[in-house]
Amino acid sequence: MKIKKNHPIVSGFIMAFAASFLLCGYEFIRSASNTLFKASYGSQGLPTIMAIVPFALILTLYVYGRMISFFGPRKTLFFTSLLSGISIFASYLMIVKGIKIGSAIAYVVREVYIILIIEQYWSFINSRFNNEQGKLYNGPITGISSLGAIVGGLLVGVLAQKLGTASMLLFAALSTLPAALLSELSFSTYPHDMKPAVYEEHKRGHLGLGEFKRNHMLIFLLGIILLTQVLSAVLSLKFQGILQVDIPDADTQTAYSGNFFALLNTLAMGLQFIGAPLLLKYFAPRTVHLFIPLIHIASCAFLFRSPSLATAGFAYMAFKVFDYSIFRAAKELLYIPLNFDARYRAKEVIDVFGYRTGKGGSSFLIMMFQRFGISFENWYSLVGIFASILWFVLAFPTIKLYEKYNKKHED
Secondary structure (H helix, E strand, O other): OOOOOOOHHHHHHHHHHHHHHHHHHHHHHHHHHHHHHHHHHOHHHHHHHHHHHHHHHHHHHHHHHHHHHHHOHHHHHHHHHHHHHHHHHHHHHHHHOOOOHHHHHHHHHHHHHHHHHHHHHHHHHHHHOOHHHHHHHHHHHHHHHHHHHHHHHHHHHHHHHHHOOOOHHHHHHHHHHHHHHHHHHHHHOOOOOOOHHHOOHHHHOOOOOHHHHHOHHHHHHHHHHHHHHHHHHHHHHHHHHHHHHHOOOHHHHHHHHHHHHHHHHHHHHHHHHHHHHHHHHHOOHHHHHHHHHHHHHHHHHHHHHOOOHHHHHHHHHHHHHHHHOHHHHHHHHOOOOOOHHHHHHHHHHHHHHHHHHHHHHHHHHHHHHHHOOOOOHHHHHHHHHHHHHHHHHHHHHHHHHHHHHHHHHHO
16 A cells, blocks of 8 residues: 655544554553552552652653654654553563562553653644644544544453453553554655754754743643643542542452543544534634633532542543543644744653653642641542642633744744
């Protein structure tokens, strides 16, 4: 089959299928690693492991920055994909041999690899699309990605009790191979050889931190991402804590989680294929970015008033559904007018380190409260409301600067 060269839409949709395989595997490790970690360390250990994640990310991003400078985007994506599969397989071997720390390693690898690779996919797509193409196709691209996540969640629901929770890690490791091959195919549709020597930007720093001085929108966007992950952390901890109490059996809990995330991804897919393209077509990015935090203020208030597995699941699902669909499609538009360093380096700092640091930092604070005997569980929903309000406030300057840069880019 002959692939059309230099066609951004073809490139984008091939990358979407790479993401579909990757996210299918991620569903196996997401549900399994939660269960395996809690079986080893208890749900009270979750804030501790979540607080460790940012330190692993600092090392990962440093290595990633060096790889981008030395290998360029194409080889970096391929190598990081294969290394992720090897790391997952290594954690599986430790777990089946009874090495307790293997479950902690699986949890950390899960948090790092998925976001590192997915954001590389989007860096490439944002380099190929213009603003109008992004509005039209960002949603469907995330929708195709979600098809794999839905299949993965359903398979976990069926296979976890038959094969055992630890075996789910094998599926996650295997999924990185087709994902790596498809990403290679997507890059092959771009006729320009992306070698490191082509880019002078890496002389400014391997992580592109200088971009934050030159482009203040990136600072506000980093603030928003940190706040979204504070919200994600408190909602995840609330949901996982209630889930552990209501469904303590490990394999039953893994099956429940698989079905929960399958439903989550199905709802997200509906918004990806239909909601995001329509909203971005008929409403300005400003309106979309201001609307999303208002939804989360309402869902957290509902959880605070009536805490239960149902309301915790609803609030967590609402966050994830919007995060995977409309927020993702609208957020990626912000990077299109920017330069290579902003798209490939600063973006990884924001969308990889920012995502996990917001989650890990808030988890670290919760862990410190626990160490001093202060229970924080009843305050999770209030923290979520406060984070959503600050998110709403930061959206105003972010969009204002985006509109300025986008006008300059179009001119």
